[in-house]
């Protein structure tokens with residue numbers, strides 16, 4: 535990023551800075567295929583990018599970062615690709631645990647866990663516990679996440695609370711408290727890489743009033759500089775939230 539951008543963002547000169555950025559990290563497969571390489575090579579490069587973007591966030595004034603790593607629909611891919619992705623997640627957690635803790639990152643996961651390998655689930659719970667006291671950056675990784683699945687699971691939890699007599703007349707706040715993202719602020723900005731202009735089941739409830747940025751850059755090519763430029767543009771947007 536330019537020294538100007540970094541300085542301005544650090545100094546808090548913007549009227550509005552996105553506190554919570556969510557990213558649909560798309561285009562790993564095409565990045566690899568364009569080079570004649572297996573798709574998994576693109577996923578590995580993509581994981582490297584995550585590390586770099588995570589390190590850049592605090593300097594850019596981003597306090598919450600949520601990334602879409604694997605959707606409930608991604609199980610449709612070949613066994614080789616799915617298993618390869620699961621291995622990448624596992625390695626990411628194993629290798630990054632110490633570094634993330636030291637960087638002041640609090641790592642959390644959203645999505646249904648029961649379909650994941652028990653060993654991976656165990657690692658996820660461990661690192662969540664280990665980083666629970668951190669607050670410099672709240673990093674949330676969506677694995678086996680789908681907004682519709684999350685809402686269905688939340689509705690079931692809410693129904694249980696009603697059946698137990700804990701809530702009489704459930705409203706929006708009660709449903710929100712049953713989402714995987716309970717307690718997280720809503721994303722201010724959702725970025726999707728790779729040129730696709732769809733949301734693919736990512737945070738449908740939480741991003742109801744988010745601003746969207748679609749960039750043609752493929753995820754393995756997305757640098758902190760790209761992020762800084764998008765954040766600059768965000769500062770120029772007028773958000774009305776239904777007002778005038």
Ligand code: IPE
Nearest residue numbers: 559560561562563564603604
């Ligand atoms: C995003 O990249 C990563 C996942 C969905 C797991 P893709 O794998 O979707 O890459 P493209 O869209 O096929 O290029």
Ligand code: IPE
Nearest residue numbers: 558559560602603604605734
């Ligand atoms: C969305 O990308 C999911 C992730 C980035 C993890 P996809 O590549 O799966 O989405 P579609 O199929 O293009 O909608």
Ligand code: MG
Nearest residue numbers: 560561562563
């Ligand atoms: Mg894709």
